[in-house]
Amino acid sequence: MHRVYRHMIYGVLFMMALVLAGPVGAAEAPAATDSSKPSPAMEQLLRMGNFLAQLKQFSVTLRAGYDVVQESGQKIEFNENRSVTIVRPDRLRVDVERSDAEKSSVVFDGKAVTVLSPKRNMYATADIPEDIDGAVAYFLKDLRMRLPMAMLLVSRLPQELELRVLAADIVETTPLMSPPCVHIAARGQSVDFQVWIPAEGDPLPRRVVLTYKNEKGQPQYWADFSDWNLSPSISDSTFALDIPKEANRIEFLSQVPKPVKPAEKKGGKK
Numbered sequence: 314m315h316r317v318y319r320h321m322i323y324g325v326l327f328m329m330a331l332v333l334a335g336p337v338g339a340a341e342a343p344a345a346t347d348s349s350k351p352s353p354a355m356e357q358l359l360r361m362g363n364f365l366a367q368l369k370q371f372s373v374t375l376r377a378g379y380d381v382v383q384e385s386g387q388k389i390e391f392n393e394n395r396s397v398t399i400v401r402p403d404r405l406r407v408d409v410e411r412s413d414a415e416k417s418s419v420v421f422d423g424k425a426v427t428v429l430s431p432k433r434n435m436y437a438t439a440d441i442p443e444d445i446d447g448a449v450a451y452f453l454k455d456l457r458m459r460l461p462m463a464m465l466l467v468s469r470l471p472q473e474l475e476l477r478v479l480a481a482d483i484v485e486t487t488p489l490m491s492p493p494c495v496h497i498a499a500r501g502q503s504v505d506f507q508v509w510i511p512a513e514g515d516p517l518p519r520r521v522v523l524t525y526k527n528e529k530g531q532p533q534y535w536a537d538f539s540d541w542n543l544s545p546s547i548s549d550s551t552f553a554l555d556i557p558k559e560a561n562r563i564e565f566l567s568q569v570p571k572p573v574k575p576a577e578k579k580g581g582k583k
Contacts, residue, residue, distance in 0.1 A: 317389055354481035354497050355474075358508070361516040362471040372398040372545035373517075373538055380532035388530055398545055399466065402444040404552045421448045422552045429554045435561050436554070456565050462521070462536065477501050486512050494519055503527045517541045 351359060375395040380388040392412040399405050403423030410416050417430045426448060427438040441451050446467045453463065464473045481499040487509070494509040509520040523534040 317383065352481060354483045354499070355478065357483070357495050357497055357510055357516070358474050358478065358481060358499065359471055361508070361510050361518060362474045364516045365465060366468045366470045368399075368401070368543060370398075370400040370543070370545060370547070372396065372540070372542045374540040375536045375538055377534070377536040379534040380530070382528075382530035382532055386530060388532060397466075398547075398551060399445065400547060400552075401468065403448075405445050405448065405466070406552055418554055420552050420554050421445065426451075427554050427556075429556060429560070431557075434557065434559065435563050436556050437563050437565050439565055465518070465521075490519055515541075515543075 373396075375397065376392070377395060378390050378392045380390055382388055393409055395407060395409045397405075397407050403421070405421040406418070408416070408418045415430075415432050417428065419426065419428045421427075421441065423444075424442055425438050425440045427436060429436040439451075439456075441448050443451065446469060449463050449467055464470055464477075467473065478499050479501055481497055484496040484498050484507075486493060486495050490509060492511045492514060495512050496507065496509050498507050499505065503526065505524045505526055507520075507522040508518050510516050510518055518538055520538065521536050525532050525534075
């Protein structure tokens, strides 16, 4: 039997990918600006974007899955459950349990980001004196992490949608979801996505599907959202991790110095 490969990134970068990500494509290029009125589909996306961006705090549960393309070309789906808690401007916590039962957590407290993997008995921390938007940018640019749902966390969500969405259409309004949702299909330069937004009431997304069309095999990442809470119970321990004394502290991959190659000797023997 052929070996099944899971999406893997070594060290704490691997753990962070498990907490916040599945496979991902390249960053989107800005779409051409248009001063005309947004399409009905874009209006729905911006309705969702503006609502999420203005929330002062929220918590949500995600049941998610992502494809991993095997060497044979076959796609294998792996799953995870995640719980996300945000208090703007500078508090974020994500807890994840993977389909292989491994758990991990990441906390941003406005001063530093800390990642813990209890099974591996490892943690890492890095100073980031920023808000959530700055922390997400740090994850992407400095730690070179993959965050397919990153836009939903930032207060710049409406602007990001306007920059990244090249085209969007309303597929249907389906009564099969509770509440009935508008199903929108949107295209980007490297990532296409679908989102289901309630037709009435708070436009909190119920489902998102990402397709990485430039990646081999065009893998997908999907997430079903539930238990939205706009007034979550927050305690002192919410944005702190209980690090065991025997846990090993390691560096983020991007912080590990690259080995210096020995200087090559010039000329021949004397």
